Amino acid sequence: MTDADALVARLRAAGCVFAEDEATLLREAASGAALEELVARRVAGEPLEVLLGWAEFAGLRVAVAPGVFVPRLRSETLVDAVLEALPDAAVVVELCCGVAAIAAAVATARPDAEVWASDVDPDAVAVARRNLPPDRVLEGDLYEALPAALRGRVDVLVANAPYVPTAEIANMPSEARDHEHRVALDGGADGHAVQARIAAGCREWLAPGGRVVIETSRRQAARTASLLEGRGLVVRVVRDEERDGTCVVGEAP
Structure with missing residues (x-):
């Protein structure tokens, strides 16, 4: 041998x-x-x-680096949803960005876009600043991290927010459960705690006709959709079987 x-x-x-x-x-x-x-x-x-x-x-x-959330293939579904009909010189913000893989992919595909990212985990932010211009990666809790100048100007808000219900984290593969920070995995009791907060604040940040794109699971998609519908967005569920990816897209009327 x-x-x-x-x-x-x-x-x-x-x-x-x-x-x-x-x-x-x-x-x-x-x-x-x-x-x-x-x-x-x-x-x-x-x-x-x-x-x-x-x-x-x-x-x-x-x-990537120890402790941070490793991007999954399924999240490429979100990149496609962001790039779809993206206007010229668009403003794109990735919340709960982790290493900012989605933001980096969008910035690469659309160099004309103004791309920002934020995360509450300082370790993730440090790595994300290697994948995006460092001044475009902000540390803080969701919208609190964003510059006020972006309010009402964002064409797409995209997020792979944690959506694993707390009680189900113990059933995740060891590579995630034992090697990624819990803040990147734990979606609260029903898996929708962070998604609900994103939905609650999105309208004041979106430009007219702007979109919100949130990763979810097939099982949780209906609830994720209802959170955005509750904010007056026109919602559709996007499913990519090949990547096993699911996201909800909500468009401001």
Whole structure:
């Protein structure tokens, strides 16, 4: 057995579904003792993206770090929803941004857009400032972080707010449950606590005809939609089966 085969076997035995791909990435990232350290940490359950220092998202390699929320493939659904019919020189704000993967993807696709991001977790903000211009990433609780000058000017508010019900966090995969800050996962008793706060404040920040895009699950989509409908938005649910992504889009009339 070659060293490469042995590495694949170790990763597969640890439960890594894509062991071959992971082995290739780890070998590209390090060699010798440094590689062995990365493999040992991966076998112990640390997320691959944290070990590499980046995650692939919407064609980009976005920076990640220990403790922060690692962007998921399903959230690319939100990028598509933001970019759909986005006006020229649009203002886009990502709330609960984590590492600002969605904001970075939008800024890359639409360099003319004015893209902002905010998060309450200082560790996430520090990483997000590596993925966006640092002055466009703000630390604070939802709208409290935003400059007053954005009020009434935002064309799209987008958020992958935490939506896992508190009691269900214990059932999440270890990579999330044990390695990502709880503030990025915990959506409160019913999973909608943060979404409700986003909905409650959105109208004063949206430009006329602006949109809110919120990630949710198939099971929770109806409740997420009702939160935006309650603020007078025209709502539709977007489902991407290939990515297993669901979001709710609410448009101001």
